[in-house]
Amino acid sequence: MSDQSQPIVKPQPIVEVEDLWVWLRKRGREIPLVRGLSYTLRPAEALSIVGESGAGKSIGVRAALGLLDPRLFRVTGSSKLVGTDVLALTAKERARYVPSVAALVFQDPGRSLNPTMRVGDQIAEAFLKGSGYEPGMTRAKAEARALQLMKDVRIAAAEERFKAYPNQLSGGMKQRVVIAIAVACKPQVLFCDEPTSSLDVTTQAAIMDLIGELRDQTGIATVTITHDLALAASRARKVIVMYGGQVVEALPARLVATESAMPYTTALIEAVPDIDGNGTPPTPIEGMPPDPANLPSGCSFHPRCRFAQDDCLTNTPELRVVAPAHELRCFHPVKDLELQEASR
Amino acid sequence: MLRLILERLVQMVIVVFVVTLAAFTLVNLLSGDIAVYLLGDHATPEAVAALHAQLHLDDPIIIRYFDWLGDVLQGNLGTSVVSHYPVVKSLTNAIPPTFELMIGAQIVGITLAVVTTAAAIKWRWTDRLVTGVALLVNSIPTFVVALILIIIFSTTLHLLPSIGWVAPTSAGGWGKNIVAMIMPSVALGLGIFPEYMRILRSDIREQLDREEYVTLAWMKGLRPTRIFGKHVAPNSVGGFISMIATTTALLISGVVIVEQVFAIPGIGKMMLAAIDSHDTPVLLGGLLTIVTFVVIINLVGELIYMRIDPRVRATRVTA
Ligand SMILES: Nc1ncnc2c1ncn2[C@@H]1O[C@H](COP(=O)(O)OP(=O)(O)OP(=O)(O)O)[C@@H](O)[C@H]1O
Ligand SMILES: [Mg+2]
Numbered sequence: 001m002s003d004q005s006q007p008i009v010k011p012q013p014i015v016e017v018e019d020l021w022v023w024l025r026k027r028g029r030e031i032p033l034v035r036g037l038s039y040t041l042r043p044a045e046a047l048s049i050v051g052e053s054g055a056g057k058s059i060g061v062r063a064a065l066g067l068l069d070p071r072l073f074r075v076t077g078s079s080k081l082v083g084t085d086v087l088a089l090t091a092k093e094r095a096r097y098v099p100s101v102a103a104l105v106f107q108d109p110g111r112s113l114n115p116t117m118r119v120g121d122q123i124a125e126a127f128l129k130g131s132g133y134e135p136g137m138t139r140a141k142a143e144a145r146a147l148q149l150m151k152d153v154r155i156a157a158a159e160e161r162f163k164a165y166p167n168q169l170s171g172g173m174k175q176r177v178v179i180a181i182a183v184a185c186k187p188q189v190l191f192c193d194e195p196t197s198s199l200d201v202t203t204q205a206a207i208m209d210l211i212g213e214l215r216d217q218t219g220i221a222t223v224t225i226t227h228d229l230a231l232a233a234s235r236a237r238k239v240i241v242m243y244g245g246q247v248v249e250a251l252p253a254r255l256v257a258t259e260s261a262m263p264y265t266t267a268l269i270e271a272v273p274d275i276d277g278n279g280t281p282p283t284p285i286e287g288m289p290p291d292p293a294n295l296p297s298g299c300s301f302h303p304r305c306r307f308a309q310d311d312c313l314t315n316t317p318e319l320r321v322v323a324p325a326h327e328l329r330c331f332h333p334v335k336d337l338e339l340q341e342a343s344r
Numbered sequence: 345m346l347r348l349i350l351e352r353l354v355q356m357v358i359v360v361f362v363v364t365l366a367a368f369t370l371v372n373l374l375s376g377d378i379a380v381y382l383l384g385d386h387a388t389p390e391a392v393a394a395l396h397a398q399l400h401l402d403d404p405i406i407i408r409y410f411d412w413l414g415d416v417l418q419g420n421l422g423t424s425v426v427s428h429y430p431v432v433k434s435l436t437n438a439i440p441p442t443f444e445l446m447i448g449a450q451i452v453g454i455t456l457a458v459v460t461t462a463a464a465i466k467w468r469w470t471d472r473l474v475t476g477v478a479l480l481v482n483s484i485p486t487f488v489v490a491l492i493l494i495i496i497f498s499t500t501l502h503l504l505p506s507i508g509w510v511a512p513t514s515a516g517g518w519g520k521n522i523v524a525m526i527m528p529s530v531a532l533g534l535g536i537f538p539e540y541m542r543i544l545r546s547d548i549r550e551q552l553d554r555e556e557y558v559t560l561a562w563m564k565g566l567r568p569t570r571i572f573g574k575h576v577a578p579n580s581v582g583g584f585i586s587m588i589a590t591t592t593a594l595l596i597s598g599v600v601i602v603e604q605v606f607a608i609p610g611i612g613k614m615m616l617a618a619i620d621s622h623d624t625p626v627l628l629g630g631l632l633t634i635v636t637f638v639v640i641i642n643l644v645g646e647l648i649y650m651r652i653d654p655r656v657r658a659t660r661v662t663a
Contacts, residue, residue, distance in 0.1 A: 067559060099565030112556040116578040116653065125574070131565035178560065185564055 012083065014101075014189050014221045015041035015064070020077035022056070022063045022245075024292070030074060031293045034060045035245045036319075037077075039238075041189065044219045046212075048232030048253065050268065051242035054289045057225045058107070060242070061191050063087075065102055066094045082188055099131040103182035105211075107194040107225075109174035113166035119177045120146050120162030126184035149180040153210060172203035179210060189221040190214070197227065208235055229268045233257065238325075241265045244290040244300035247319060251326040259326065261333035263305045299331070307332050345650070352646070356639040363635045364628065368409045371624050381622045382425060399425070412625075416632065422625035424618075431629035434614060439633065441509040442610030445532060445602065446595060448525050450588065452533025457540035464545045465552070475545075478538035486598045490531040490605040497527060508607040528606045535598045536591055543587055547580045555579075582653035589645020593638045 020037040023030035034056040041047055049057050062068050064079040066086040078085045082101045086094055106112040114122060120143065126132040127142035143162075150158040153176040166174055175195060182190055192211060196204035212235060215222050226232050232239050233256040241249040241264065249262040260266055267285045287304035290296055296303050302312040311331055319329045379395040380387065396402050400411065415422060421431035460478065463470040481489070497504040504527050512521040551558055561575040600612030607613075611630050618626035 065563075067562070069553070095562065095568070096565065099563050102563075104559070104563050106556045106560070108556065112560050114557040114561070114575045114579070116582075117574065125566070126564045129564075129566050129570055181560065181564065 011042050013040045013042050013080070014045075014082055015039070015223065016078075016080040017060075017064050018078045018080070020060060020063055020079060021075070022059050022068065023074040025072055025074060026293075029293075032295075033073075033245050033292050034063060037064075037242075037245075037247060039240060039247075039250070041221045041223065043188070043221055044215055045238070046215060046222045046224065046236040047238045047240065048236035049223065049225045049240045049242060050227070050229050050232045052227065052285075052289045054292075055242040056245040056292075057242055058193050060245075061104075061193055061223065061225060065098055065104060065191065067098075067104075099185055099187075101187060102189050102191060103185050103187035105175070105178050105182055105190065105192040105195045108198050109171050109178055110166075110198070112178050113174055115166055117165075118163050119166055119169065119174075120150070120164075123149055123177065123180050123184055126181055130185060132184040132186055146180070146184065149184055150177070153177075153180045153183070154206075155180075172199050172207065175199065175203075175207055176210070179207070179214075183214065183218075187220060189223065192222060192224045194225050194227070204231075211235075228272065229256065229265070230272045241268065244295060245292060246300065246329065247327070248301065248329045249327065250319075255326065259323070259335075261322065261335040262301075262328055262330045263307050263332075263334055264301050266334050267304075267306075299329075307334070345647075348650075349643070349647070352643045356636075356643065359639055360632070360635050364413070364632055365409055367631050368412065368628060369405055371627055372405050372408070378425060378622045378624065412628065421629040421632070424623050424626050426621045426623045426626075431625050434626060435611070435629055435633055438609060438611045438614045438630070440511075441608050442599060442603070442612065444509075444521075444525060445528055445599060445608060445610060446592070448529025449532035449536065449595060449598070452529050453536040453540055454588070456533065456537040457544055460537070460541045461544045461548065464541070465548055474541070478541050481534050482538040486531060486535045486601045487605055489534050490528070490602055493527050493531055494605075506606055509609055528602050528608060531605070532595065532598050532602045536595060539591065539594075540584075540587070544580060544584055547583060548576055551576050551579060582649045585652075586645045586649040589641050589648075592641045596634055596638070 017037055017039050020034055021032065022034035024033050037056075037060045039047060049060070051057055059068070059073075063073070063075045064081075064086075066079070066089070068075055075087060077087070079087050081098065084097060084101075086098055089097060113119065117125075123146035124139070124142040127134075127137055127145050128139060132145075147158055147162055150162060155161050155173055155176050161169065161173065166177070169177065179195075190211070195211065196207050199207065208231070211222060211224070214220055222236075224232070224236060229239070229241075233253045236253045239251060239253050239256055240247050241260075241262065243264050249260060249265045251259060256265075257269070260269065264285075267283075270283045271285050272282060285304060290300050290303075298314050299305070299308070299312045299317050302308040305312065309332060315331070317329045317331050319327050322328045322333065378399065379392045379401060383391055383395060400408055403411075412422070419432070421435070423430050424434065460474040464474050465471070484492075494506045498506045505524055506527060507524050510516050510520045510524045512518045514520070558571065558575055561571045566574075596612070599610065600616060602608070603610045603612040604616060611633060615627055615630040617623070618630065
């Protein structure tokens with residue numbers, strides 16, 4: 001993916017994921033969960049990864065961070081974070097390196113904080129014992145910074161909440177604490193795995209705003225996973241659509257509403273109320289996402305595709321560049337079909 | 345918190361009531377005619393009838409139970425029908441050895457469980473080793489373990505005495521008391537450690553494999569010892585303590601066996617002897633003590649769990 005709208009001299013990429021494959025080891029078999037994922041991210045860039053449940057979004061991110069248990073998963077390809085391929089590091093090196101460059105915000109804030117530790121201590125710990133450490137750090141300094149961070153992420157009554165246990169906070173508050181922890185580690189890239197899907201709508205927007213501000217203020221790059229293509233298109237610069245463990249379309253966010261051409265992407269657009277702005281009621285995508293242990297022949301999406309033709313069943317489409325910064329894995333993109341219809 | 349304690353106290357009373365009633369009924373139905381047993385086979389019918397009257401054996405069981413209960417509530421557990429010694433006195437003598445044995449067994453069981461769990465988490469081969477050992481130990485009955493210990497450490501190596509119980513007030517003092525308690529504690533502790541380890545190990549594994557807060561701790565760049573000490577272990581402590589409390593009930597059967605093998609004059613031995621001699625008051629006194637103890641320990645375990653685990657604390661507060 002190359003984004004032509006960037007200036008000629010581009011800053012060094014912060015994330016370079018290259019042909020990432022993840023297999024689940026299960027009863028002597030290896031089931032592909034992620035198949036050849038690639039993307040590049042530069043400072044202050046925002047990428048969104050979109051797809052239905054089970055598309056391999058979370059596994060893909062965890063693999064890129066070197067978080068997957070090698071006893072359960074086999075990972076190939078490379079994942080360069082700030083120039084170093086974390087998959088080539090030993091477990092020990094990775095445990096030191098990854099937290100120094102990347103942070104992760106989880107899907108379920110109810111599970112991502114230690115229930116037996118006060119939230120203030122959990123943030124301060126990052127300064128005191130984690131990658132937020134600087135020479136001369138003391139407990140008092142760490143706590144003062146943690147408190148300031150809690151205010152920065154707009155936790156009301158931060159002084160009181162500092163001493164609270166996670167279960168005393170609402171879901172949105174917990175997610176703010178998790179973000180504060182992420183920021184405390186001074187990462188260059190922030191991965192957010194459906195950071196708002198367990199929160200109510202107003203809190204969702206507030207959390208997404210917060211992540212956006214962080215990016216603008218600190219120049220951090222963000223990778224945000226979501227189910228919601230509308231959200232992805234409005235909050236990111238690039239959008240990657242995943243289906244059955246593969247990228248099926250990648251394009252600049254501002255072109256999603258008008259240029260997306262993979263039938264799956266357009267189906268996602270129709271499944272979201274009113275992203276295209278023409279007032280049509282949402283149509284959910286029929287059928288089920290594929291089972292990674294039992295993938296369909298040819299194009300993985302063909303059983304659910306309205307435009308599937310014979311070759312979709314037998315031939316496997318490759319990801320190809322169709323326009324600047326626009327990639328597609330489809331033999332019969334929607335645009336072509338529309339053109340054919342128009343010329344008839 | 346207060347409401348919970350009150351709730352539990354009511355439950356306790358009900359449990360103690362039901363268990364003693366059931367025990368009272370069973371003991372009286374199954375133990376045959378105590379009078380005949382006490383007077384021997386050649387007793388005259390008049391003598392048997394007189395003893396029946398004296399012990400109220402002809403009253404309905406439920407009446408006799410409430411008589412007994414009434415006495416108990418006044419602090420009177422009756423006297424042994426065999427030795428005519430007050431049951432309360434026998435109990436005060438029997439409780440300290442049993443209590444010490446249980447404490448000793450818990451220390452052995454918990455220590456072994458923590459050490460083996462640490463080994464099981466650290467490497468794969470130590471995991472296989474300790475789970476194998478635990479499985480093996482678990483499959484040997486407690487009395488066999490006790491005998492093996494005696495044969496190795498007493499009979500063969502002459503390292504440890506198997507002399508029953510030495511009161512710390514006696515000449516040898518605490519030193520002798522504790523040395524004598526080592527083998528019984530180990531015999532009993534070995535019986536509970538596999539279960540402790542199994543639960544502790546799977547709890548920690550579960551956390552390491554599934555809990556996002558462990559992943560977050562890793563993403564913070566913390567050292568492995570810090571992750572384990574601050575983010576994993578504290579989340580296992582509460583559950584582990586409440587499990588220890590519940591296991592206490594299971595420990596009782598082992599106590600009876602170990603006391604018998606090592607000739608420790610505790611409650612288990614006392615009750616076995618009472619069963620043998622149809623000594624209903626002593627048996628019921630022992631049972632009452634044990635049931636009350638188990639119920640209290642369970643409550644204490646739950647309270648500790650609540651105190652140290654903010655999760656439970658919060659749900660209790662909001663509930
Ligand atoms: N720990 C695991 N063990 C076995 N299979 C797993 C595990 N985690 C995920 N999978 C499988 O991998 C596939 C991709 O999962 P993943 O969690 O990446 O999906 P996702 O796109 O993040 O979906 P969601 O939107 O529901 O979070 C799914 O088929 C899932 O069943
Ligand atoms: Mg996911």
